[in-house]
Amino acid sequence: MNANSPLLLVGVGGAGSAIAHGVSRAFGESMRYVLADTDASSSRPGAPFILLGGDRLSGHGSGGDVVQARLAAEDSLKSFESALEGVRLAVIVTSLGGGTGGGATLEIVKHFDKRGVATIVFATLPFAFEGDERIRRARGLQSMISEASNSAVYVSLDKLIGDVDQMDLAMRRAVDTLASAVTLFWRILAKPGYIRLDPERVRKIVAKAGRGRFATVNVQGPNRSADAVDALARSPLLAAATGPVRSILCGILAGEDLRLSEVGCIAEGVRDAFGRRASFDLATVNDEETFTGRISVVVLLFESGEESDDADDEKAYPGGKRPSKRTKNPLAQGPQGRGRFNNVEPTVWNGEDLDVPAFIRRNITLDV
Ligand SMILES: Nc1nc2c(ncn2[C@@H]2O[C@H](COP(=O)(O)OP(=O)(O)OP(=O)(O)O)[C@@H](O)[C@H]2O)c(=O)[nH]1
Ligand SMILES: [Mg+2]
Secondary structure, rough: OOOOOOEEEEEEEEHHHHHHHHHHHHHHOOOOOEEEOHHHHHOOOOOOOEOOOOHHHEEEOOOHHHHHHHHHHHHHHHHHHHHHOOOOEEEEEEEOOHHHHHHHHHHHHHHHHOOOOOOOOOOOOOOOOOOOOHHHHHHHHHHHHHOOOEEEEEEEHHHHHOOOHHHHHHHHHHHHHHHHHHHHHHHHHOOOOOOOOOOOHHHHHHHEEEEEEEEEEEEEEEOOHHHHHHHHHHHHHOOOOOOOOOOEEEEEEEOOOOHHHHHHHHHHHHHHHHHOOOEEEEEEEOHHHHOOOOOEEEEEOOOOEEOOEEEHHHOHHHOOOOOOOOOOOOOOOOOOOOOHHOOOOOOOOOOEEEOOOOHHOOOOOOOO
């Protein structure tokens, strides 16, 4: 493990630890990572593991109890000290729906913020079949994690599986898809390329990026760059923005056969598809062993963040009024889609979003 890297991957909760461990195996020895869970059975041989709230929960997990998971994480925040040495940016992977993935992630993100570590959270939202209680629990935590982290990318597991129907395959597909997206993101940060996106630049982008979406595509053949743009433009994972796209991060991973015209085609196509006025950062990663003959493209879209220098306010925002920039003001969560209350600042008090009904915030099931 590269103990000097400014980048740290953290997997939180049962599914989050499984995904992060998958990423670390795909990436290899040099990755700096740690798994954290209230459940001791999430530890893996040779993998750095932090047991959250061992005295409180005896290593048995929180059993879906967000409050216990938050307290357990609080008990164990000191255990992250050595993992955080020299870290500037943490990528946190988790699955919302249980207690630990949501509750502990919230406390961990707040702690990292106090330690000056920028955070980007990749989180899955439960399958529809998991039922209302898990979905409500996930939604309640989603807004709190968004507020506490620098940026957060949520994806519903239903969208990750595409049209796979077989249960076993679908569960694996969901985990694999997120793991491969995070692996690609990591390669962009850590591996050399002709157009380099250094971790410090990503830290700046992420620091005010707000909510995001991501998609990845793998393509080969004579029209691979145009095919990549086409697949990204049609991806359901990148659809349904709740606000204008303000910032685009695009990574192209390829072998030595990557052509300049292909880079141009992908960069232009992505900007055309997702917003010319968004700031645009491009990185290429040269990995001869993995990518010869094919290209992988990863796109992250954020709804806050920097604007492009050449943005024309009048055209981008009719009337010339820009949406306000995301701030770290605890009372300001940034504009979000809320139906008729679209772009209204939510009311956050003591870490709770008071615009979310109390029965959702407190996980109370109503008999209706
Ligand atoms: N695709 C997939 N998703 C899973 C799997 N296990 C859990 N999930 C998802 O992850 C969410 C959280 O579950 P866990 O990770 O088990 O919960 P936890 O964070 O460990 O929380 P507690 O165990 O309640 O403390 C679930 O609601 C599911 O949406 C799995 O094997 N495959
Ligand atoms: Mg668990």
